[in-house]
Amino acid sequence: MKAIVFDFDGTLTYKSTNVWRALWKEIGESVGEDSKYRELYRRFMRKEISHQEWCDLTCEVFKAGGVDKAMVNKIARWTWLMPGAEDTFRLCKKRGLSLNIVSGSVCDVIYKVLGDNVKYFDSITANKMIFDADGKLESIKGTKYDFEGKARFIERLCMLKGISTKDVVFVGNSLNDEWVSTTGCKTLCINPSNSIGAIPNAWSKKLWDVQNLKEILPHISFMASKPSNKEFR
Numbered sequence: 001m002k003a004i005v006f007d008f009d010g011t012l013t014y015k016s017t018n019v020w021r022a023l024w025k026e027i028g029e030s031v032g033e034d035s036k037y038r039e040l041y042r043r044f045m046r047k048e049i050s051h052q053e054w055c056d057l058t059c060e061v062f063k064a065g066g067v068d069k070a071m072v073n074k075i076a077r078w079t080w081l082m083p084g085a086e087d088t089f090r091l092c093k094k095r096g097l098s099l100n101i102v103s104g105s106v107c108d109v110i111y112k113v114l115g116d117n118v119k120y121f122d123s124i125t126a127n128k129m130i131f132d133a134d135g136k137l138e139s140i141k142g143t144k145y146d147f148e149g150k151a152r153f154i155e156r157l158c159m160l161k162g163i164s165t166k167d168v169v170f171v172g173n174s175l176n177d178e179w180v181s182t183t184g185c186k187t188l189c190i191n192p193s194n195s196i197g198a199i200p201n202a203w204s205k206k207l208w209d210v211q212n213l214k215e216i217l218p219h220i221s222f223m224a225s226k227p228s229n230k231e232f233r
Ligand SMILES: [Mg+2]
Pocket: 007, 008, 009, 010, 011, 172, 173, 174
């Protein structure tokens, strides 16, 4: 293995809320079955709207509801890294792996939650919220690399690094991650959520109850790199 690519929400975070869902709730909007929140998701999944249109329509609701930087920061404080995350990052880095995050969450939240752990990552890709001088939400710049885009991310990473997709392990938890499997990389699903299987056999391996991120280490093949596995135990 030469690179590891993590999803963020539900993969690196533990028993935490999804930032989008939390923001809808924070401004008093429903997230129930008949809500606009769900409707926009369904319209995107049916390809009636693009990912950027989904972000723009969400942004309109958020602006009307008064979403600002302070609110986003507050939600970031309700989001925790999975226990053992720092050890896992350090050990992977020590092995010479390139660490990356490709997420459908929000950059500001990811950076806040990672804190000093940002130093372990070669790249962090997610949606960007743009705020005005008063901290009010102005726009949302959608990531190109969610859903099918996560596969494009893996391909681009491999091209830039001159490595094969077989040298990449992707760690995720949900439906929006499944497309990465089409690239031929190794895929590890932890604490599966909403992974009903849009793509058959998307996951090389599923781990159902991970409570410490270090539990993924024995499942990642380090055959391409140097020392023994001892330091991972
Ligand atoms: Mg996720």
